[in-house]
Amino acid sequence: MPNYSQRSKDKLSSCDQKLQDIFNEIIKHVDCTIITGHRGKEEQNEMHRTGKSQLQFPDGKHNSDPSRAVDAAPYPIDWKDRERATLFAGYVIGIARMQGFTLRWGGDWDRDWQVNDNKFDDFPHFELK
Numbered sequence: 209m210p211n212y213s214q215r216s217k218d219k220l221s222s223c224d225q226k227l228q229d230i231f232n233e234i235i236k237h238v239d240c241t242i243i244t245g246h247r248g249k250e251e252q253n254e255m256h257r258t259g260k261s262q263l264q265f266p267d268g269k270h271n272s273d274p275s276r277a278v279d280a281a282p283y284p285i286d287w288k289d290r291e292r293a294t295l296f297a298g299y300v301i302g303i304a305r306m307q308g309f310t311l312r313w314g315g316d317w318d319r320d321w322q323v324n325d326n327k328f329d330d331f332p333h334f335e336l337k
């Protein structure tokens with residue numbers, strides 16, 4: 209059974225308990241990494257400046273403390289593999305729903321189950337609704 213590195217555990221611990229519950233279940237089934245949990249002011253504004261986020265501090269879901277968003281990706285990481293990202297996202301969203309939680313994914317912001325109409329792709333991003 210896969211498990212998180214200490215680095216992933218530390219990042220996940222900066223997230224809302226609901227996200228911790230979801231991703232502590234996910235790791236039992238899919239080897240993945242937690243890329244980002246809480247994000248502070250400097251880091252958020254740098255992400256915005258470089259076009260990796262559309263939001264400035266404190267408007268991002270990563271900016272609340274604990275974080276209402278988490279960035280995660282399955283191993284092996286391939287940022288260009290939309291199909292694989294979509295498979296992982298469907299799995300994560302399903303596990304969350306089984307636990308009673310609703311997530312919004314960065315590959316389907318409007319949650320219409322159409323992934324080809326997504327204007328701004330942020331595949332690792334999951335946030336609590």
Ligand SMILES: [Zn+2]
Nearest residue numbers: 277278279333
């Ligand atoms: Zn994110």
